[in-house]
Structures are given as structure tokens and as C-alpha cells.
Amino acid sequence: MSQQRYFIELAYNGTNYHGWQVQQNAVSVQELLNKALSTVLRQSIETTGCGRTDTGVHAKEFFAHFDVHLAEGETNPLESTPFRGRGGLNALLPYDIAIKNVIPVHADAHARFDATARSYQYHIHFNKDPFLNGFSWQLRDMPNLDLMNEAAATMMQYVDFSCFSKSNTQVKTNNCKISRAEWVITENGIVFHITADRFLRNMVRAIVGTLMMIGRGEIKPEGIRQIIESKNRSNAGTSVPACGLYLTEVKYPYPLTP
Template identity: 75%
Template structure:
């Protein structure tokens, strides 16, 4: 007999070489590598469930996945403690350098990495001068957009909840409603960064929002024009999606997980 224990894995990854998080039939994904490493370490078939999809080339500074592990009844407590304490080192030894396990957290049996997340945050990075050390990790843009106008438009976006205009078509979701609680552009030492937080995101949503806001920043439309785009619920009305290289998932929150100590 065995006891089933559910765990959350906290990880980070450089998405450059991967076709996103989710397992793909003919391409390498982060989830595929993680499932193989876990199955090897634990000597049993393991399937993980992630907190959400990330597209090809998108990075994650913080990502959560859950998994169930069968522990022997006669030594379940020790096996649980051993995996929680030593599993980080074991998994990192099996995974490539661009995928890192940060923490293993025992959770209650119904805990769900995707459905229980209360907040997700992304950043999109842009730089303006050629820099080989930013290649693949930030988008090189030739002309500087107007940050004030883009922030005016970003504030307007937060007034709405239906973001059909920023979603890929034919996605299998019940609703296109999201509650955005933060959307702001900030100046950085090497360029600019867009920061956005919401309870959930649609596929391709952040990259479509960034592309649309850049149209405002370039003077192609006024900030108020964002209202017509959102109200149209038509993806073709919004701006072009920006490249994946500048996008990072930076934070995922759960009500029952304490934030890390400073």
C-alpha cells in the first residue's frame, strides 16, 4: 500500500530553447523535461500540472507546478521529508542549466497550481541600443515611444474586464474576462519595462497588449483609442503581438502559500 502526497514545485526557466511550458508532440518543452527528471528521481511515473501555459521563448522567473507522489505507507513521513528537503538538489542535478528548481512544498490533496492561483504578474522588457547580453532576453526597439501616453492608455485598460480583443482565437476557455490590478510602464537603466498583474491571462494577451500600447506610444493612435479596440472584442483591431523574448512570468500567488522571507 502507498500514501499519495501532493507537492508544489517552485521553479524558474529560461524559455529560449523551449516550445513553452506545456508538453508538445514534436518539440521540447519545460514540462516534458521536468516530468522525466521527476520520474527518474522518484522511480515512478510522474505527471505535473503547471500554473499556466507560456508560449515558445517566454521566460519564467517564478513558476509553480503540482504533482502527486506515491509514498510507502510504512515510511511515508520520512519519504515525504526526504523529498521536500533533498529533492531540489536531486532535480537540479538532472535538469539542464536553464531550468532551476527553487522549492518543493507539501500541500493539501486538493491544491491546484493552475486553478488556485489568485494573482499572476508579467513583465515585458524593451531596450533601445544593440546589446549582445540582452539578445533573447529583451526586445530591441529602434525608436523610443512616449511612456506618458502609453501609461495613460494602460490606465484605461484597467477599467475593462472582457479582453477578447487581446486573445488568440479558438482558445478553449469559458470566458475572456480578466481582472487587471496593475498595468504600468517604467523606465529602466537599459530601456523600459511593462508590468502587468491580473487574476488570470488569456493566451497571447500580454504580448498583444504591449503591441497595442506601443502603437499609442508611437503616435499611431490616441490613448482613448484603446476603448474602441477593447469594446470591439475583435483581435484584428488590436496591435501586433510583440516577440516572446522580452516576456517574463515574474510572480504567481496562492492564498495558502506564504511569501518568501526577505
């Protein structure tokens, strides 16, 4: 019996799912992916994701790893089907989950712990648009981006972001190193770009909610310091809707090529 580890790259529209992670009495992306892989490989497959996205959050790039056990001389369906198994897997998955690649990796590769950086975007638009509904947060008035970017730059001077984390999460530390935090104007509205080595649960949506308070003039940009230093979630802004949030990139210290 031999074993091969794979990374699987996928993208998904999170509208219909209770996030990535398997949950009781709720449909998740991981649950459907595990079922599809188990069907194709004719064995029980359990994936490990690069992180977890909350209910309604989208992913343009997401990685997970899993192990395949093969008897001596047995053909691996992932290696024998076109595009390393993409076609067969996509046929079993709903339209809002798409497999991009299935990549053989070394036995110790880990989709979550090996990731060195993750990037998110949060999209906001201002005019009613049926094609952005569910994929962007609609607001009436443009906030002050200069003030928001001033506060966003200040955030990068800190590492402890307890104030932006959901309570009672099972993590050893709330430290994160942010390398980019910036609002940009786009054709449809504005987008917040943020990159860090790791993220806490609900962190990006809480950050956006806090920056929106600054952009609306409710608090001054330097107020972000007191919020972060308090380490108290109740001092930060409310979490913005999930529909505008996308995981857009996950980086690893080794190449991932099919």
C-alpha cells in the same frame, strides 16, 4: 498506499523551449520536468502548471503541482534529499531550468485554479547589448510612455479582453481583472508591468503591441476603448516578440513555505 501532493517552484529561460506545456514533436519545460521527477521518484509523474507560457517566454517564478504515491513504510526521496529534492532534480535538468523549492501541500491544492494573481514583465531596450539579446526586445526609438500609461490605465476599467486573445482557445470566458498595468523606465530601457487574476493566451504580447502603436502615435490613447469594446483580435496590435516577456510572480491564498 499513501499519496502526498507537492507544489514545485521553478524558474526557466524559455529560449530553447516550445513553452511550458507538453507538445508533440517539440521540447517543452513540462516534459523535461516530468521526466526528472519520474526518475527521482521512480514512478510516473505528471505535473499541472499554474498556467502556460508560449514558445520563447521566460519565467522567473512558476509553480506546478504533482502527486507522489508511496507504499507503506517507503521513504520519499523528495523528503530525504537535501533542500527537499532540489539538488537531485537540478542535476537532471538542463542549465536553463532551475528548481527553487519542492513544498508539501494539502491534497486539494491546485497550482492553476488556486492562483489569485499573476504578474508579467515585458522588457525593451534601445542600445545594442549582447547580454540582453534573447532576454529583451531591442527598439531604435523611445515611444511616448505618458500616452502608453494613459491607455494602460484605461484598460483597467474593462474585464473582457477578447481583443487580446488568440482565437480558438478552449476557455469559458475572456474576462480578466487587471490590477496593475504600467510602464516604467529602467537602467537598460523600459519595462511593462502587468498583474491580473488570470491571462488569456498571447494576451500580454498583444497588449504590448497595441500600446506600442499608441506610443508611436499611430492611434490615440482613447483608441484603446474602441479596440477592447470591439472584442476583435484583428483590431489590436501585432504580438511583440516572446524574448522580452517574463512571468515574474504567482500568488496563492495560502503560504508556500518548504
